[in-house]
Amino acid sequence: MESLCGLTLGADPEGFWDILEERRRSSDLSHALRTFNPQHYCRITTSSSSTINRTVLKSQYLRYITQEIAEETGEPVELVREEAAGILEEMAQNLQLGFIRLLAFSLSKTFKRLFSSIRVNEEGLSRLQAAIKDHPVILMPTHRSYVDFLVVSYILFTYDLPIPVIAAGIPLMGMKLIGEIFRRSGAFFIRRTIGSDKLYWAVLSEYVKTLVRTGFAPLEFYVEGLRSRTLKSLSPKLGMMYMILEPFIKGEVFDISLVPISISYDRVLEESLLTHELLGVPKPKETTMGLLKARKVLEENFGNMHVYFGVPVSVRDLANGKVNRSQYNLVPRDLPLKPSEDVRVFVGDVAQRVVRLQEQGMVLSPWSLMALVLIQYPEGLDWDLLTQKTLWLKGLALCYGARLDWPEQVSNLEMMSSHLALHHTVARCEKGRVLLVEEDGLHGAEPVSEEEGVLRRAAVVLICASYRNQALHVFVRPAMAAVAMTTASSVRKLDVFSQFRFLLDVFANEFIFIRNNAEQDFDQACALLQRSGAVCADEHSLNVTEEGQTTLHFLQTMLEPFIQTYKMVFRFLCESNAQVFTERNFTPAVRSFAVKLILSGELQCYECLSSDTQKNAISALLNIGAVTKSRVSEQTEFSVNKAAVMRIADTLDGHTPSLMISHSRL
C-alpha cells in the first residue's frame, strides 16, 4: 500500500499505518540517509538558527526590556544585554540534518525492539503538510513518555516533513552528549520555573515569537508542561501558549495552525517510575549514565503505539469575536503590554480546547478497558467475569464515541489474553482468577513494614488506575451526570444540573472541561446516557431505566476513587490542628494521614495515595476560594477555611444543596 512519500506501509481499518513495517523490511541506514527535501512555510524568512538568534538580540522588544531593567537595577545596559545573550545561548536550538539522520538510524533500531508497531494516521499527515505551507504551525502532542518527542520528529522525518523545533525542559540539556545532540536535533531549552525573572521571560518570549513570525520550522511544545504521571490529561500551562499566540494577537502573522497530536501507548515505558513519583519517590535525575543503565528496558515489549495527528485548528477562527485585536493597533507592536482580560481568557480557552482535541484523538487499547473493570475489583475477579464486563464496556465505549484498537478479525479472547500478557508486571491470571501483582521491594518479596506494604500495594493499584485513566475522558461527562443523579435532591433536570455544575467546579483540575461550557457538557452527558439506554429524559426530568441501573452504577464507581481522595483531603484539612500548611509539607502529611486510615481499615481506596489527585483537590479548594495561597518567606502557604471545606464535603455527599455553594462562591 502507498503512503504519503511513496513508502510501502501497513494500514489497519481505522486508517492508521504502521511505519515500523517498512523499517522491518528495508535498511535502516538507507532510511536515515535518504533524500530529505521537505516543503516549508511559504513565507519563511530564514532557515538559519544563527539568524534567528541575531534577530532576537537585535529586537526592539529586547532593547526596550534590557533598557528598562538597567534603569530599575542601576546595572549598565551593556551588562544586561550580555546577560540576555547568555540566556539565549543557553536556550537556543541549533538544528542540523546530520544529527537528525544519526537519531533516525538509532531510533529505527530502538523502536523496532520496543514496539510491535507505530501506527500513524496518514490523512493527518497530509493535512499537516498542507498546513505547514500556509501558516506557522504549532505541534501540540500529549505528554506521557520521553518517547513522545522522539517519535514525533521521527515520523516527520519519515514523511519528509520539516523537522520541528521543540521546547524542552532544561534538565535534559544537562545530559552529557545527549543534551547537545538534542539541541542539534531541534530542542531549545527552557527553565522549568521562571517565576519573576523579567529578563528570562523577555528572552524566551522574544525567541518563541521570532520562531513563529519567521516560520523557521514547526514549533512543538508540550502544553501539559510535563509527562502526566496518571496518563490522564493535565490542565494546560499557559506561559508558552501566550507567547505563541501573541504574534497573531498583535497582527504580525495572518493566522497560526495548532495541530493537536494524540500519542497512545499500549504500555508506557516509564509506567513504574511515574507511578512511584505519585507515591513520593523522587524522580531520577536525567543523566546519560541513567539512560545507559535503563537499557534493560530494551528487553521488554511495549506493544503498539498510535500517533494521531489531529485536524489543524485555525487561531484566526478561534479568535473571531473573542479577542479585540484592534487595541494593539494603537501602540507599537514591539512594546511589552500586559495581556487584556479578553486575551487572558482566550489563551486559556485555546489551551483547554487543544487538550480536549488531544483526548478525542486518543486510541484506547483493550487493556485500558480491562483496567477499568479490574480496578473496581481490588481483590481480583474471575477471568470469565472480566471478559464479560470488558466486552460490555467495549460496547458502551463505542456507543460513547471512543476510538478503540480492537480489530474485528482477532477473537476477543486472543485480544484480551495478549494484552494481559503485555501487562504481566501489573496483573496475572492464576487458576482462572485475574489479580494485581505487587512488585518486590528493595528488600525482597516481603515488605519490611506495614507502611511499605501499603505503598507497594498502592503502586500496582496506581499503575492499573493509570491505564483506566487513559479511557476516562470518554466516560467522564456521563459519569458525572450519573453521580449528580444520586446526590441531587430530585430527578428534575435543574436539580441534577446544579449538582453536575458543582462537580465540574470541584473536579475542574482533575478532568479537562472548557470554561463556561457546563450546559453543553451536561447536554452531552444526558445525550450519551440516553443513547446507551441508561436514562430516559424529557424536557424537565431524568429517569433511570430498569436496564440502566448497571450502567449508572458502573459509571458512578468509576469516579469513586477521585471522590474518596477529595473527601480524604478535606477530612485531613478539617481534622488537622493547623489552619495553615506549607505547600512542601502538604503532600507528605496527607500521605501519612491516608496510610494511617488504610492501616486502620477506615479507608479501602489505595488510589487516595496519589499525590496528583491530592494536589488537584487543593487546587479545587483554591479555585472555589475555600483555601487561599500566599508567599511567606520563600515558601508557599495554604490557609484553610475549615467551615467552607466542610460545606463542600457535605455537598459532595449530597447533604447540602449545591446551588448554595456555587452561588456564594464561598
Ligand SMILES: CCCCCCCCCCCCCCCC(=O)SCCNC(=O)CCNC(=O)[C@H](O)C(C)(C)COP(=O)(O)OP(=O)(O)OC[C@H]1O[C@@H](n2cnc3c(N)ncnc32)[C@H](O)[C@@H]1OP(=O)(O)O
Ligand atoms: C528523526 C528522529 C529525530 C529525533 C529528534 C529528537 C529531538 C529531541 C528533542 C528533545 C526535546 C525534548 C522535549 C521534552 C519535552 C519537555 O521537556 S516538556 C517540558 C517543557 N515544556 C513546557 O513546559 C511547555 C509548557 N510550559 C509553559 O508554557 C510554562 O508556562 C513555562 C513557559 C515553562 C513557564 O513555566 P512556569 O514558570 O511554571 O510559569 P507558569 O506557571 O506558566 O506561569 C507563571 C507565572 O508567570 C506569568 N507569565 C506568563 N507569561 C509571562 C511573561 N511573558 N512575562 C512575565 N510573566 C509571565 C504567568 O501569568 C504566571 O503568573 P501567575 O498566574 O502564577 O500569577
Ligand SMILES: O=C(CO)COP(=O)(O)O
Ligand atoms: O522534562 C520533561 C521531558 O519530557 C518533562 O518533564 P517531566 O520529566 O517532569 O515529565
